[in-house]
Amino acid sequence: MNAQNATRYRSVRVTSYILADCVLFVTALVSGLLNGVPLPNVAPIPVQVDLSIVAFVVLPIALTLSAIARAATRAPTDIVLGALAVPCLLAGLFALYQHVLATPGIYWGGLLTLVAGTILAFAVLADAVIEYLVTT
Secondary structure, three states: OOHHHHHHHHHHHHHHHHHHHHHHHHHHHHHHHOOOOOOOOOOOOOOOOOHHHHHHHHHHHHHHHHHHHHHOOOOOOHHHHHHHHHHHHHHHHHHHHHHHHOOOOOOOOHHHHHHHHHHHHHHHHHHHHHHHHHHH
């Protein structure tokens, strides 16, 4: 593997680690695990986008796509993560379909995507820990 490919491979891995951390942070916020932790007050940002869709759907889909991109490296663990990411991608696409095209009602797509993304985030971070323990 030449230096340029090694840099791409490393940046795809680090991107998946960062996205996994973000998904787990959103999960911790939603589940109430961080209720006792003092978080800094941030001024509201005027945006035109529904931030719940970004937190519940876009972050897990981005993690899923990064895991699928890792599968292109053909390392055995990355292929397994890519295979685990396919159901998460389907859940995310269902959530986007339900948000955009479905009739009003109970919106289960975001919760389903967040749960699938959380499982994938745990798998990605477990891979990171195992890689760190093996290489040191």
